[in-house]
Structure formats: structure tokens, C-alpha cells
Amino acid sequence: MALRYRTAGESHGPLLAALVEGLPAGLEVEAERIDRELARRQRGYGRGGRMAIEADRVEILSGVRWGRTTGAPVLLAVRNRDWENWRRGLSPEPADRGAIEAVRRVRPGHADLPGVLKYDLDDARDVLERASARETAARVAAGALARHLLGELGVGLGSFVDGVGDVVWDGADGTWDLPALHEQAEQGALRFPDPTVDARGRAAVDEARGQGDTLGGTFVCFATGLPVGLGTHAAWDKRLDGRIGRAFLSIPAIKGVEVGFGFRAARLPGSRAHDEILPGGPGDGRRGGVHRETNRAGGLEGGMTNGEDLWVRAAMKPIPTLMRPLRTVDLSTGEPTSASTERSDVCAVPAASVVGEAALALEAAGALVEKFGGDNLADLRAGFEAYLDRLDRRWTRP
Numbered sequence: 001m002a003l004r005y006r007t008a009g010e011s012h013g014p015l016l017a018a019l020v021e022g023l024p025a026g027l028e029v030e031a032e033r034i035d036r037e038l039a040r041r042q043r044g045y046g047r048g049g050r051m052a053i054e055a056d057r058v059e060i061l062s063g064v065r066w067g068r069t070t071g072a073p074v075l076l077a078v079r080n081r082d083w084e085n086w087r088r089g090l091s092p093e094p095a096d097r098g099a100i101e102a103v104r105r106v107r108p109g110h111a112d113l114p115g116v117l118k119y120d121l122d123d124a125r126d127v128l129e130r131a132s133a134r135e136t137a138a139r140v141a142a143g144a145l146a147r148h149l150l151g152e153l154g155v156g157l158g159s160f161v162d163g164v165g166d167v168v169w170d171g172a173d174g175t176w177d178l179p180a181l182h183e184q185a186e187q188g189a190l191r192f193p194d195p196t197v198d199a200r201g202r203a204a205v206d207e208a209r210g211q212g213d214t215l216g217g218t219f220v221c222f223a224t225g226l227p228v229g230l231g232t233h234a235a236w237d238k239r240l241d242g243r244i245g246r247a248f249l250s251i252p253a254i255k256g257v258e259v260g261f262g263f264r265a266a267r268l269p270g271s272r273a274h275d276e277i278l279p280g281g282p283g284d285g286r287r288g289g290v291h292r293e294t295n296r297a298g299g300l301e302g303g304m305t306n307g308e309d310l311w312v313r314a315a316m317k318p319i320p321t322l323m324r325p326l327r328t329v330d331l332s333t334g335e336p337t338s339a340s341t342e343r344s345d346v347c348a349v350p351a352a353s354v355v356g357e358a359a360l361a362l363e364a365a366g367a368l369v370e371k372f373g374g375d376n377l378a379d380l381r382a383g384f385e386a387y388l389d390r391l392d393r394r395w396t397r398p
């Protein structure tokens with residue numbers, strides 16, 4: 001079975017849920033590990049008041065027994081503490097209709113306007129509650145399960161922020177030590193891998209906040225230890241670069257993704273954009289018995305992993321809810337007005353980088369399950385190791 005996940009739940013409803021199908025049986029699952037990822041998503045300089053209210057914890061409601069997956073669908077829930085304040089406003093009971101005022105001053109940059117028009121609604125709350133990036137808590141919980149699986153196979157994940165507004169950390173040279181950058185980023189409030197740039201970024205966030213404005217930015221997500229040959233060149237919809245692109249672009253506010261040097265490669269001659277293949281290298285088979293001195297391709301060639309670290313960069317637009325609101329129209333009158341305001345982040349790039357890790361984890365785990373089988377962990381591991389052995393033997397055959 002392929003690895004699949006769905007989410008449900010509203011921003012101020014009782015909970016966010018993630019349903020994950022296709023995880024192999026026998027995978028050890030620890031709620032604390034999921035909670036750790038949820039906590040990482042909540043941190044970061046520039047978050048609004050909401051994250052101070054919520055202290056996200058996962059509840060594992062199905063598919064795990066005595067600490068191990070059974071092969072059945074896993075249902076995860078993250079409760080919203082703020083629900084207490086919204087019980088009647090978001091209640092399923094018809095008797096509660098009108099308990100809170102409708103949102104009519106639709107916010108530019110949000111799902112508000114297209115949502116009410118498409119679904120023929122009078123209250124943008126019916127759209128924004130689901131469109132809210134609070135949904136990404138469920139994705140991070142699902143991604144944490146994928147991380148459990150990746151960890152079993154020696155695959156590591158990480159990320160760092162390399163831009164907030166016009167403050168940029170410019171260290172991308174294709175020869176970097178990604179796990180070291182991740183470790184440094186974990187120390188910074190904005191998740192920059194350099195404390196001086198992190199401080200400059202925080203000053204930029206303060207300035208934006210002071211002006212009732214918001215900031216976006218860029219971040220890099222990576223996976224280490226993936227074997228060569230995940231994904232395929234043979235079918236467009238199974239190319240791993242395409243799948244990862246879709247997973248990232250489906251994160252709210254992510255408007256661009258590049259694989260490796262991406263847009264930068266477009267401005268370089270081929271001699272400085274590709275990664276020459278050199279003989280030999282670390283011999284556990286994952287890299288196919290060769291090595292490279294650079295990794296500008298981001299670990300993907302022809303829609304397949306090539307044995308190098310996989311890395312992608314994503315661009316997040318500035319948060320679209322501004323405390324100094326933009327112009328809009330009132331849904332009920334069509335008259336010009338200013339957009340509604342809700343408690344909101346000024347900058348959520350660090351949180352988005354953690355969501356990006358989850359998206360990457362789910363795509364990488366999905367590709368592994370697809371290639372090596374996903375009924376149970378022992379079979380998956382056996383298939384994985386046999387494959388690495390075959391790759392190892394390839395160069396040593398007489």
C-alpha cells in the first residue's frame with residue numbers, strides 16, 4: 001500500500017487530525033517524538049499570540065498498539081486549547097448560528113474571497129478556519145511518523161532559514177555540511193545558521209511589526225542518507241522532484257520551490273551548474289559507489305535521488321494578515337473597506353521550515369515504502385539492505 005495522508009480540522013475547532021495510511025507494521029512510535037516536532041513548529045521569532053495559547057500535544061487514536069504500528073491507519077489528533085473560546089462560534093449546532101459576527105472584510109492574500117465565491121458562503125470564517133496554516137500542525141504530526149520510519153533506515157532530516165525579508169544568509173555553495181547548518185539553526189530564534197544574521201533578521205521582524213507589516217522569506221530543507229534511485233524518470237507523476245515540489249507548494253504561503261541550485265543554475269553555464277561524477281566513495285551502497293565534490297543538483301537527477309543529500313529551497317510570501325490592513329471590499333455591500341484583522345504572525349518562516357521538513361519526510365518515506373514494500377518494517381528493511389548490497393557489489397564484480 002502506498003503511504004498516504006489526509007488532514008481534517010479547523011483552526012479554532014476542537015482539534016486538527018491527520019490520518020496516515022500505509023505505514024509498515026512494527027514501527028516503534030513515541031508520542032514525545034511527535035510532540036517535539038509540534039513544539040518546533042510553534043517556535044520562532046515573529047509568531048503571534050495564538051502560539052502562546054497552544055501547547056500542541058499529539059493523541060494517537062488508532063493504528064498503534066503498545067508502542068508499535070499495526071499496519072492499520074494511524075489517526076493522530078492535536079487539540080486546540082483556543083476551542084474553549086470558540087465553542088459557539090464554530091459549533092456544529094444550528095441553534096448557535098449567529099453566535100459570532102461574520103467575517104465580511106475579506107483579506108487579500110487569503111483564501112477568503114475565492115473561497116466564499118466558490119462555495120457560495122456569506123461568512124469568510126467558513127473558509128479561513130480551514131485555510132488557516134494551523135492545519136500544518138496535523139501535517140507536522142504526520143511527518144513525525146514518517147521521520148520515525150526514516151530514522152530506522154538511517155535517513156536524517158533538517159532545515160534552516162536563509163532569508164527573512166531582505167536579510168539573507170548567502171552560504172549556498174553546493175558543498176555545505178547540511179546537518180551542521182541545521183544544528184546551528186536550531187540555536188537561532190529565526191533559524192538562521194548564523195547568529196549575526198539571525199539578529200539582523202530579528203531586527204527586521206521588529207521593524208515590520210512596528211509598522212503593522214509582515215515578512216516572508218526562504219528556507220532550505222534536506223534529507224541525508226537516502227539511497228540512490230528513489231522516484232523514477234519513467235513516469236512524470238512518479239518523479240520525486242515533482243512530488244516534492246507539490247508537497248512544498250501545498251504548504252500555505254509557499255510560492256516557490258527550487259531543487260538544489262534551481263533558479264541560480266539557470267544563470268550559470270553548464271560547467272558550473274552540474275556535479276561531476278568521481279569514482280569511489282563511502283561504500284554503504286547508498287551513493288552507488290561513486291562520489292561528487294559538489295551537490296548543486298540537490299541530490300535529484302532525472303526525478304530520482306542520486307545518492308547525494310537531497311536539498312530544496314522554498315520561498316514563503318509575507319503573512320497576508322496585516323495589522324495595518326490592506327484595501328478590500330465588504331462582501332455584503334461590495335463597498336470599499338479595509339481587510340479584517342485576526343491575531344496573526346508577523347513572520348512564520350521558521351515554522352514553515354519545520355513544516356517543510358515534515359513535507360519532505362512524508363515524500364521520502366512514501367518513496368521508500370513504494371520501492372521496498374510497506375507491509376512491515378522487517379520486510380522493508382530486508383528489501384532496502386538487499387538493494388544496497390546489490391549496489392555495493394556492482395563495482396566489485398569481476
Ligand SMILES: Cc1cc2nc3c(=O)[nH]c(=O)nc-3n(C[C@H](O)[C@H](O)[C@H](O)COP(=O)(O)O)c2cc1C
Pocket residue numbers: 048109110111131132133136251252253254317319320321343344345346348351352355
Ligand atoms: C507556519 C505558517 C504560519 C502562518 N501563519 C499565518 C498567520 O498567522 N496569519 C496569516 O494571515 N497567515 C499565516 N500563514 C499564511 C496563510 O495561511 C496563507 O498565506 C493563506 O492561507 C493563503 O494561502 P496561500 O498563501 O497559499 O495562497 C501562515 C503560514 C504558515 C506556513
